[in-house]
Amino acid sequence: MIILGIETSCDDTGAAIYAADQGLLAHSLYSQTALHRAYGGVVPELAARDHIQKLLPVVAQVLRDAGVKRADGVAYTAGPGLAGALLVGASVAQGLARAWGVPAMGVHHLEGHLLAPMLEAEPPDYPFLALLVSGGHTLLADVRGLGDYSILGQSLDDAVGEAFDKVAKLLDLGYPGGPQVAVAALKGQGGRFKFPRPMVDRPGLDFSFSGLKTYTLNTAQGHTLNPQTIADIAYAFQEAAVDTLVIKCRRAWQQTQHRRLVVAGGVAANAFLRQRLDAASAAEGVRLYYPRAEFCTDNGAMIAYAGSCRLQAGATQAGGFSIQPRWSLETLQVP
Ligand SMILES: Nc1ncnc2c1ncn2[C@@H]1O[C@H](COP(=O)(O)OP(=O)(O)OP(=O)(O)O)[C@@H](O)[C@H]1O
Ligand SMILES: [Mg+2]
Structure with missing residues (x-):
């Protein structure tokens, strides 16, 4: 067929x-x-x-x-x-x-x-946990089979990709912004700015990214935006956003006992997210599945x-x- x-x-x-x-x-x-x-x-x-x-x-x-x-x-x-x-x-x-x-x-x-990861050489078997991070959505889903999904948590406001795009705009990094924030962050120094990890002190698997975006805006407005400061802010934002996603994935692994995680959507192309998830999943014996970048x-x-x-x-x-x-x-x- x-x-x-x-x-x-x-x-x-x-x-x-x-x-x-x-x-x-x-x-x-x-x-x-x-x-x-x-x-x-x-x-x-x-x-x-x-x-x-x-x-x-x-x-x-x-x-x-x-x-x-x-x-x-x-x-x-x-x-x-x-x-x-x-x-x-x-x-x-x-x-x-x-x-x-x-x-x-x-x-x-x-x-x-x-x-989408089913199109790759070693696709996951059902059931699995899925982290969908795109321009319009941020959610963790329990995927039991084709058409059999429960949403375990999702963003209560901005999607994480949308937050990347808005941060790119306020740092004047061009359009579309997500990949530009990632590139700028490569030259950033960790530790200069420490941004909040939204909603990690509350139980549950929901996300919120609009406060992090506002925190980023306030930080940018409080500094002269030379290339190093832009890179440092991009780094701090990306690290806070990615850490939040990783913390919630770890929580979901504990809650569901799933040992397979599919990561999909545009933000799944983010190298820093992949790095941090690789480290966290290895420690918990979880296998990760990504679609190819395109x-x-x-x-x-x-x-x-x-x-x-x-x-x-x-x-x-x-x-x-x-x-x-x-x-x-x-x-x-x-x-
Ligand atoms: N390397 C990257 N780092 C961070 N964000 C990225 C990266 N590459 C793409 N994105 C983000 O991914 C998003 C686009 O992904 P995608 O095409 O899956 O979303 P969408 O189709 O607009 O949303 P949805 O699928 O929820 O309707 C944009 O917000 C973009 O900034
Ligand atoms: Mg999409």
Whole structure:
């Protein structure tokens, strides 16, 4: 069974071809970063219009690269995400599925992120603990199987990726900011600034990053921002954010007894996070699973994979199409 996957939930136009028996055959991504840079953030209407322009060429490319003329099913991100952007992917997916006479399958974007490590050479077995750290979400989930998820903790305000992006903006490090904060922090001196680790003195697995962002803003406003000070602040912010994530993972290992942790979403590409998690997990006998760097951020491959699993498990979707810009992971069903 060959599945075309389509991702258009935000500012990346992604497509991929996944074959149930051969794995990933092709994938392609067009990033809208340059389009939104002038505005310092994603402009929803521009995102939707650009997906209209780019999606069909990206789909044609993966079909060509995979050497196939059509697929046996079309998976698309149905939510959560920007409504206009989701509608473009949903309508193209439904149109292709009708033309080919094959099923279309709406996929939850975060299920795609959670399952992205399954595309790697040594995928985890179910059940596992998942840390999802992206631009829109920060959550710890108990993953018992396909579609069987409980959220153990999540951010009560900003997502950690969003905090990285806002800190980059206030330190004038450019757009998009997460990777720039990580680069700046490489030259930072640990110990000059000590930032708070939010919510670690309270029990539970929830997160909060808006106070840390405000603390970073106040520190930046209290100093002359020369390159060394910027690097030192970036270091202190990154260390506090990463430590908070690691402390909560350790707590979740103790609470759940899981010995497998999947780390996914854009912030999973952060080298400092990987370093600290590697050390903490080794001490606790936990095995870590990451997607390759390009599948940490949004991509069509994770949607093709999740759609393929659902279709193979016999899931069906009624005709017509729907999108769900707001959609809880916990409402998903086991197919
Ligand atoms: N090396 C890095 N260090 C820190 N943050 C990073 C790094 N690379 C990417 N990010 C952050 O990851 C986020 C983008 O990830 P992703 O594409 O998964 O999020 P999203 O799709 O916008 O959000 P969601 O999936 O929750 O809807 C951005 O906030 C970006 O700054
Ligand atoms: Mg995403």
